[in-house]
Amino acid sequence: MAYYDYIARGYNELFGEEQEKKARLISGLLDIKPNDKLLEVGSGTGIAQGFFKCFNVGIDPAIELLKQSKHNSVQAVAEHLPFKDKAFNIVISVTAIHNFKDTETGLREIKRVGKGRFVLTVIKSINRFKEIEALVEKIFDVKQRIEEDKDIIYVI
Numbered sequence: 579m580a581y582y583d584y585i586a587r588g589y590n591e592l593f594g595e596e597q598e599k600k601a602r603l604i605s606g607l608l609d610i611k612p613n614d615k616l617l618e619v620g621s622g623t624g625i626a627q628g629f630f631k632c633f634n635v636g637i638d639p640a641i642e643l644l645k646q647s648k649h650n651s652v653q654a655v656a657e658h659l660p661f662k663d664k665a666f667n668i669v670i671s672v673t674a675i676h677n678f679k680d681t682e683t684g685l686r687e688i689k690r691v692g693k694g695r696f697v698l699t700v701i702k703s704i705n706r707f708k709e710i711e712a713l714v715e716k717i718f719d720v721k722q723r724i725e726e727d728k729d730i731i732y733v734i
Contacts, residue, residue, distance in 0.1 A: 580640055587642075600672050600729065601626035604697045607722075607733055614667040619656050619688055620674020624649040632668075656684030661691045668695045673729060675714075676704045685717045696734035703728065 604626070610616070614632040621627060621636025624647030635650040637659065644651045654660050656671070656678045669692035678684035688696065696718060700710050702725075714720065714732055722733035 596728070597622070597625040597672060598629075600699060600726070600731075601629040603724075603726065603731065604670060604672065604699075605629045607697060607724075607731075608668060608695065610668065615665065616668040616670065617659075617661070617666040617691060619659070619669065619671040619684070620677065621647065621649075621651060622674075623647050624651060626670070626672050630668075638674075655679070656687055659687045659691050663690055664693045665691050667693050668697075670697045672699050673701055675700050675710055676706060681706075681710055682713050682717070685713055689717055694734075696732075698732045698734070699726070699729040700732070701729055 610630055610632050612632055616630050616632055616634040618626055618634065618636040621638050622643045624636050627634050627636050627649040635652060636647060637652045637654040638644050639653060639655045641653050644653055652660060657680050669688050671688060675681060675684065675698060698714060700707060711730065718734040720732050720734055724731040724733070
């Protein structure tokens with residue numbers, strides 16, 4: 579059993595408040611219209627999805643997390659997003675990029691399915707932070723870099 583499937587029962591208690599804080603911040607950064615289509619990569623239990631008042635779908639590989647979501651969810655990995663090119667107006671990933679098996683492929687997939695509005699967050703304390711940040715800056719044109727308590731938020 580994968581780590582997030584294993585901790586699924588207590589996920590919201592462990593990470594809920596932190597995820598809600600980031601989702602509020604991100605929703606304030608984006609001018610979201612009701613007819614926008616938003617994808618959250620690494621959506622977990624769907625905590626952040628409730629903050630975006632548009633059609634949205636979350637993907638996550640952990641089926642036990644997705645079972646708790648009250649929102650549109652698909653079991654998938656970032657490296658193989660099951661959507662057409664430019665299918666979403668907005669693509670976000672909240673504190674999930676460090677879990678991608680192949681970070682560069684996952685980021686390229688995010689770019690492929692988006693139309694140009696992205697918000698990505700990366701935990702500052704992880705060992706691979708510099709590597710991930712370099713990939714984000716290589717693949718995307720970062721417009722704003724916001725330092726938050728635990729994460730760096732990239733607005734693209």
